[in-house]
Amino acid sequence: LAAERASGVLGKAAVVVGRGKERSERRAGSGERHALVVGVSDYRQDVPGAFPRLTYAASDARALASVLGRTTGGQGTVTILQDRDATREKILEALVGLRGRMREEDTLVLFFAGHGSIGRADDGQSHYYLVPHDGQLTDLGTTALRDDRLEEALGNIPARQVVVILDACYSGGGAGLIRARGVTNPTVSAAPAGKGLIEASAGRVVISASKPDQVAWEDDQ
Helix, strand or coil: CCHHHHEEEEEHCCCCCCCCHHHHHHCCCCCEEEEEEEECCCCCCCCCCCCCCCCCCCHHHHHHHHHHHHHHCCCCCEEEEEEHCCCCCHHHHHHHHHHCCCCCCCCCEEEEEEEEEEEEECCCCEEEEEEECCCCCHHHHHHHHHHHHHHHHHCCCCCCCCEEECCCCCCCCCCCCCCCCCCCCCCCCCCCCCCCCCCEEEEEEEEEEECCCCCCCCCCC
């Protein structure tokens, strides 16, 4: 998927190779359920390009983690990273950790609530980013989570069933819209056309709060 974003390589492919067990080898419902739940309301403010704080992202994450913790039945784990613990490094470390302990028959839930933005990367293209606690609008490439890097991280996790829930803006809603879960990057003229931050595929369900050109709002109700 990351290669397809950059060059449309899948449309030119002559052979597509799929990895995994045959259907007859799979045992339905035999795996564990794991979750990585991330919520960022308290963004770091002492850096250039700081993102405005949010009100409900971290509490949304805690609420979901509580529900998921009750449904694992002891067969799995729920990892929650919120506010200052939800740095780019710790989120990536958590994804690597899941890769090491999950199996093909397991199910993964990935939830992120916080800011989303777009920015131009070192490949010269616009990309979507999920913004962790230490994210900076002026340096998204090294401080935020880029779309194709997230695709790669998820693709390295062997679980064949993945549910991704994204409560963040995809393209931002204007720097003055503090209640929007996203910030427009003035250096980018347009969002990546027609692409979501993370795409659905076989065995993967994506639930998102907005389309690629929409904002996701916070509301007291």
